[in-house]
Amino acid sequence: MLKLRRPNEAWLRDLAERERDKPFTYDAVGASATDDWPPGFRHDHWKVELGTGDEAFERGVAGLQHWLPQRASGFAVGFDGLVEPGRTVAIAAPLPVGFVIVTARIIYVEAEPDRYAWAYGTLPIHPEVGEERFAIVRRGDAVWFEVSAFSKVVDPLGRLVPWFARSQQVKANHGYLDAMAANQRSSLS
Numbered sequence: 001m002l003k004l005r006r007p008n009e010a011w012l013r014d015l016a017e018r019e020r021d022k023p024f025t026y027d028a029v030g031a032s033a034t035d036d037w038p039p040g041f042r043h044d045h046w047k048v049e050l051g052t053g054d055e056a057f058e059r060g061v062a063g064l065q066h067w068l069p070q071r072a073s074g075f076a077v078g079f080d081g082l083v084e085p086g087r088t089v090a091i092a093a094p095l096p097v098g099f100v101i102v103t104a105r106i107i108y109v110e111a112e113p114d115r116y117a118w119a120y121g122t123l124p125i126h127p128e129v130g131e132e133r134f135a136i137v138r139r140g141d142a143v144w145f146e147v148s149a150f151s152k153v154v155d156p157l158g159r160l161v162p163w164f165a166r167s168q169q170v171k172a173n174h175g176y177l178d179a180m181a182a183n184q185r186s187s188l189s
Contacts, residue, residue, distance in 0.1 A: 001100070001101040001102075001125050002095075002098055002099070002100055002101070003092065003098055003099050003101060004097070004098045004099075005098075005099075006076055006092055006094075006099055007076060007092050007099070007101065008076070009076055009077065009078050010078075011078070012076060012077065012078020012079075012089075012090040012091065012092060012101075013078040013079070013080065013090070014078075015078060015090040015101070015103065015125075016078045016079065016087075016088045016089050016090040016103060017088070019088050019090065019103045019123055019124070019125060020088040020105075022088075022103070022123045022124050023123075023124075024105065024121045024122065024123065025121075025122045025123060025124060025126065025129040025154075026038070026121065026122065026129045026130055026131070028131070028150075029107060029121055029131070030107050030108060030119075030121075030131075031131065031150065032107075032119045032131040032132070032133040032148060032149070032150065033107075033108060033110070033117075033119065033133070037150045038150060040152065041130055041150040041151055041152050042149075042150065042151055042152060043148075043149075043150050044147075044148065044149045044150075044151070044169075044173070045146070045147070045148045046146070046147045046148075046173050046174070046176075046177055047144050047145065047146040047147070047177070048144065048145050048177040048178075048180065048181050049142055049143070049144055050136070050143045050144065050145050050180060050181060050184045051142075051143055051184050052141045052142055052143060053141060053143070056143040056184055057114075057136060057138050057143045059183065059184060060116075060136035060143055060145055060180060060183075060184070061116040061136050063179075063180060063183050064083070064116060064118070064134055064135075064136055064145075064180075065082045065083050065116075066082070067079060067083070068179060068180065068183055069134060069145075069147075069175075069176035069177075069179050069180055070091060070176070071179075072175075072179030072180075072182065072183065073172065073175030073176055073178070073179050074094045074175070075091050075092060075093050075094070075172075076091065076092040076099070077089065077091050078090040078091070083106055083109060083118050084106060084109060085106050085107065085108050085109055085118075086105065086106065087105065087106050088103060088104070088105045088106075088123065089103070089104055089105070089106065089120065090102070090103050090125070091103075091104070093168075093172060095168065100127060100168075101125060102122070102125060102126040102127070103122075103123040103124070103125040103126060104120035104121060104122055104123055104126065104132075105120060105121055105123060106118055106119070106120045107119050107120060107121050107131065110135075113138075114137065114138040114139075115135060115136070115137050115138070116135065116136045117133060117134060117135035117136070117137075118133070118134060119131055119132060119133035119134070120132060122151075127153060127154065127155030127157075127158045127165065128151045128152060128153050128154060128155070128158070128165075128169075129151065129152055129154050130149060130150045130151030130152060131149065131150055131151070132147065132148070132149040132151070133146075133147070133148045133149065134146075134147055134176070135147075135148070145176075145177065145180040145181070147173050147176055147177065149173075151169070153165045153166075
């Protein structure tokens with residue numbers, strides 16, 4: 001779904017409510033939490049080091065719980081409160097002209113001493129099928145933000161111009177990494 005103007009969060013929340021019982025658009029629901037990702041999908045991994053220590057970890061977790069990667073990248077997110085499994089979300093992602101509207105459902109949340117992660121899977125209003133996972137991971141004293149996804153484009157326009165679809169996907173994920181890194185830097189000032 002495309003819109004020329006950025007929809008407000010109330011409109012997106014209403015759309016998410018209407019889509020809450022829609023089925024996932026792929027079979028391997030939850031696979032992003034495993035090493036057994038489905039064949040036939042693009043497998044992507046991006047990461048950035050956020051800093052060191054407990055403060056960097058806690059700040060990263062708080063940002064992830066409140067959709068900071070998406071919101072600070074210019075996305076409108078129709079979701080109130082903290083991330084929780086089973087909740088449906090509608091998101092407006094900026095394009096060079098207009099916004100693409102997508103719906104997804106949060107599949108799981110992992111909250112462990114050295115890792116906080118969650119993933120969402122695509123619903124029918126989405127130009128791709130697949131799953132995306134966002135994680136804050138502590139390795140030793142270093143804190144990392146990681147984004148992993150398996151996906152494939154199903155939208156006819158995206159399939160017609162695959163380089164554009166891919167460029168938007170890469171741009172979004174680099175925006176997520178930049179947003180989380182900037183959030184850490186702002187705590188140091």
